Amino acid sequence: MYEFISGKITRNTPAYVVIENNGIGYLINISLNTYEALKEKKEALLYIYENIREDAYTLYGFSEVNEREIFQLLISVSGIGANTARMMLSSMSPEELKVAISTENVNQIKSIKGIGLKTAQRVIVELKDKIGKIADGEKIPFLQDNTNAEEALSALVMLGFAKGPSQKVIDKILREHPKSKVEDVIKLALKML
Template sequence: MYEYISGKIVESSPAHVVLENNGLGYFINISLNTYTAIKEVQETTLVIHENIREDAYTLYGFFDRQERELFQLLISVSGIGANTARMMLSSLPPEELRVAILTENTNQLKGIKGIGLKTAQRVIVDLKDKLGKEQADEKLFAGADNTIRDEALSALVMLGFARAASQKAIDKILSAQPDARVEQVIKQALKMM
């Protein structure tokens, strides 16, 4: 299983990227969200989801782990395949998609190509509890803060702390001190937990 692939971007489009790593070119399917994040760079690292079927071996790449986790949750829903999940992540940013599911916004989900009323309802029923541990009205941080938030969250989870509790602590710290460095956020979160 691949966790991530780093390399030089040889070819890219809104639907795929070819990453060269040690002389091998990896064809990786991506969402529009990931394309937007990497379109200005020449080298990148993508976290990977491997989709292995009897007739195909396909790689899906994501700019961050949160998008991959949401993708994996989406494909766990009956009737949602990898390409439909990618379409959903291309139509809405991951945080908006989470909020749409948590707030049971079927109209927003139905607005995505390939998603009808029944599929939208099934996504909500299957994923609302899984995503419900996070707050639907969670503050959306700016890009720089997202990196700090993600790194701090990853470190706390690796140390064995619960994801939901870690997110609450980090959000509280960053709302009070938006310019805090990752190390400061982790230290303060450890004191709070």
């Protein structure tokens, strides 16, 4: 079992990275979060998860142990494989995913490509209690009442905008301006969509 692999980055793409260590090049699948962390680096240390199946031996790498722990929790949920978990961690940061699960935000999880309503609900049911355990005393940021986000999303959908992109824009606005009123969120979202 590999804990981590470190070495020189010989190839870095949004989907995978190749790390050379002692003359061996390891092809390691990564999330967009890890890709962003490695973007300007020439050398890296990635925490590894080995996915061993009958027909494949695949490595998944993470820039932080925290991201690997969430990945392992996600693949423990029935119906979520390694590639789906990687997609989830590419769509949301580990912290955003923790908050979405702990606050039971089905819509945010459902907005991830390839995740339907039942899978999103299953993720919340199976991981809500476990998410708190991996936080190791770190506090999950408390999000303001989701009423503003839900009202803004509802308004944008009624105006004819697609739900997924609207949700992402609203989340971004509320991260940057957490005390915004519903009207302000809608106005800003209309400019960004």
